[in-house]
Amino acid sequence: xxxxxxxxxxxxxxxxxxxxxxxxxxxxxxxxxxxxxxxxxxxxxxxxxxxxxxxxxxxxxxxxxxxxxxxxxxxxxxxxxxxxxxxxxxxxxxxxxxxxxxxxxxxxxxxxxxxxxxxxxxxxxxxxxxxxxxxxxxxxxxxxxxxxxxxxxxxxxxxxxxxxxxxxxxxxxxxxxxxxxxxxxxxxxxxxxxxxxxxxxxxxxxxxxxxxxxxxxxxxxxxxxxxxxxxxxxxxxxxxxxxxxxxxxxxxxxxxxxxxxxxxxxxxxxxxxxxxxxxxxxxxxxxxxxxxxxxxxxxxxxxxxxxxxxxxxxxxxxxxxxxxxxxxxxxxxxxxxxxxxxxxxxxxxxxxxxxxxxxxxxxxxxxxxxxxxxxxxxxxxxxxxxxxxxxxxxxxxxxxxxxxxxxxxxxxxxxxxxxxxxxxxxxxxxx
Amino acid sequence: xxxxxxxxxxxxxxxxxxxxxxxxxxxxxxxxxxxxxxxxxxxxxxxxxxxxxxxxxxxxxxxxxxxxxxxxxxxxxxxxxxxxxxxxxxxxxxxxxxxxxxxxxxxxxxxxxxxxxxxxxxxxxxxxxxxxxxxxxxxxxxxxxxxxxxxxxxxxxxxxxxxxxxxxxxxxxxxxxxxxxxxxxxxxxxxxxxxxxxxxxxxxxxxxxxxxxxxxxxxxxxxxxxxxxxxxxxxxxxxxxxxxxxxxxxxxx
Numbered sequence: 001x002x003x004x005x006x007x008x009x010x011x012x013x014x015x016x017x018x019x020x021x022x023x024x025x026x027x028x029x030x031x032x033x034x035x036x037x038x039x040x041x042x043x044x045x046x047x048x049x050x051x052x053x054x055x056x057x058x059x060x061x062x063x064x065x066x067x068x069x070x071x072x073x074x075x076x077x078x079x080x081x082x083x084x085x086x087x088x089x090x091x092x093x094x095x096x097x098x099x100x101x102x103x104x105x106x107x108x109x110x111x112x113x114x115x116x117x118x119x120x121x122x123x124x125x126x127x128x129x130x131x132x133x134x135x136x137x138x139x140x141x142x143x144x145x146x147x148x149x150x151x152x153x154x155x156x157x158x159x160x161x162x163x164x165x166x167x168x169x170x171x172x173x174x175x176x177x178x179x180x181x182x183x184x185x186x187x188x189x190x191x192x193x194x195x196x197x198x199x200x201x202x203x204x205x206x207x208x209x210x211x212x213x214x215x216x217x218x219x220x221x222x223x224x225x226x227x228x229x230x231x232x233x234x235x236x237x238x239x240x241x242x243x244x245x246x247x248x249x250x251x252x253x254x255x256x257x258x259x260x261x262x263x264x265x266x267x268x269x270x271x272x273x274x275x276x277x278x279x280x281x282x283x284x285x286x287x288x289x290x291x292x293x294x295x296x297x298x299x300x301x302x303x304x305x306x307x308x309x310x311x312x313x314x315x316x317x318x319x320x321x322x323x324x325x326x327x328x329x330x331x332x333x334x335x336x337x338x339x340x341x342x343x344x345x346x347x348x349x350x351x352x353x354x355x356x357x358x359x360x361x362x363x364x365x366x367x368x369x370x371x372x373x374x375x376x377x378x379x380x381x382x383x384x385x386x387x388x389x390x391x392x393x394x395x396x397x398x399x400x401x402x403x404x405x406x407x408x409x410x411x412x413x414x415x416x417x418x419x420x421x422x423x424x425x426x427x428x429x430x431x
Numbered sequence: 432x433x434x435x436x437x438x439x440x441x442x443x444x445x446x447x448x449x450x451x452x453x454x455x456x457x458x459x460x461x462x463x464x465x466x467x468x469x470x471x472x473x474x475x476x477x478x479x480x481x482x483x484x485x486x487x488x489x490x491x492x493x494x495x496x497x498x499x500x501x502x503x504x505x506x507x508x509x510x511x512x513x514x515x516x517x518x519x520x521x522x523x524x525x526x527x528x529x530x531x532x533x534x535x536x537x538x539x540x541x542x543x544x545x546x547x548x549x550x551x552x553x554x555x556x557x558x559x560x561x562x563x564x565x566x567x568x569x570x571x572x573x574x575x576x577x578x579x580x581x582x583x584x585x586x587x588x589x590x591x592x593x594x595x596x597x598x599x600x601x602x603x604x605x606x607x608x609x610x611x612x613x614x615x616x617x618x619x620x621x622x623x624x625x626x627x628x629x630x631x632x633x634x635x636x637x638x639x640x641x642x643x644x645x646x647x648x649x650x651x652x653x654x655x656x657x658x659x660x661x662x663x664x665x666x667x668x669x670x671x672x673x674x675x676x677x678x679x680x681x682x683x684x
Binding site for chain 2: 340352353
């Protein structure tokens, strides 16, 4: 489903006298932990997250001494350093973040140090700044704060690479200076027992270009909120996501493009694949176009490929518009099984069913991996997709036979999907 | 050698009202090196015949046989049929997002031959095939059928025909939607394939236009799920002059 400007205008006429609608897109933020109740799970922002599996991160789990090792490469002109004391305190909120959850308020109030990535104005960093965060103990509940500061007209790529076992609540703040060109990639390649709750908040300066890529493969529960606000007109944000959920995994991505300035852009593309019993993915795409944000453009898209029975993909685009003067606003969501016509076409060229499925899944992710635009991690992402496929699709083809002429063939697999094949807004759209 | 024999083929599709018979006993033999044109009005079952031979899961074979050089085709999966030497040029080729034409062609060639083609000659072959069909070499980097014009899709199908080199090609309305230049280009490609030794072609079309460029050995009029009349290429001229009315009326009368 695509919302065009015209239909948006007519919808607006229904409630012209209100400045804004009361919704979860207008939270009252606070740095004071006491201002935030412990969530019950019934809240809009928590309703899909299995709180029991968060090990108390959402409530009052102790933030213990970190069991995560952090290492990074050095790039000329860039400061990457763990800082504490007044300097660390001064970095809390540099993205404009005012916590809207208890856990984020606790992280900012309690963590003793901050990992600072500081790229001075007019500095162009040729190679990606890579920070490896390797967890060693999922029994340790911990918190982290990362602050990235990109000066005016700087250009840099930062990769946060999460591996190992960990139970972590992390706030990542990103301040993108005017005219800067910044890419932040966060890879969640955790071990099976990891629990990762994170909030990435970016403030995009005037005429700045910001790209955020969330890539989630591993972990028991991974939830990331990737939010953007704008500090001036002309800023552009590209929010990309790639996820692959296996049996039992909960992977939840939420984005929030808060158009706080005129002539800003947001473009979100999240693509996911699911396989195995109780693999659950959630994508919630929130876009708010404030009254001041005239002439903006936004588009958000989520596509899910359901590879086996027993998976669940929730996909919810939300668009809230307070001005009729916009260039364009739209969204699309689709959750489907393998496309039979694609498989037939490939097989009619002699390609086996297994190989055809592999091609289709790779194709599904290929464009997105290219869009991330970090050549040094492209190969790794393709390899990881391949390894994920090897776990299921390429191993257990019997359960996936897309075609069957005789009654014994499991062709009903296609019909029994929870999500209607190829239907827009399928599988768990607004309820 | 290549001999495709279709004998008393009956095919149904599932509809809301239960199975509906589309092919009602098709018998046709394409001998070594022969080109047969099948002509018929819309809804006569021409495309069903093409897809049934290729093994599309939508169609259920309820009777009859199809053999290629004596091998039972109907017991094979879609990809096995292709590897046995059948090729279907589709009326509506399918988009495969994120998969490049060159990757697709190489994967298909490897599957058909059972081994990867030699890189140097393969790149040369691909470029030659694309060039002969007026497709730019950069075509290889585009995603399969994504954003292709109607003409590009059909030319891409024929490029595959030349590169994959099957025994028998079934061309399902390859001429539809082509302007005269594209029609000539596509026909030249089909004729190059026919010039190879022992290749069979089953050319399915609604119009006689393409038969000016691809001269068939036999023409069959297809009406209501079976062959109503067979003859030489003069039959096409009669159809051009008189249309399908006499056959359709004979069925409904």
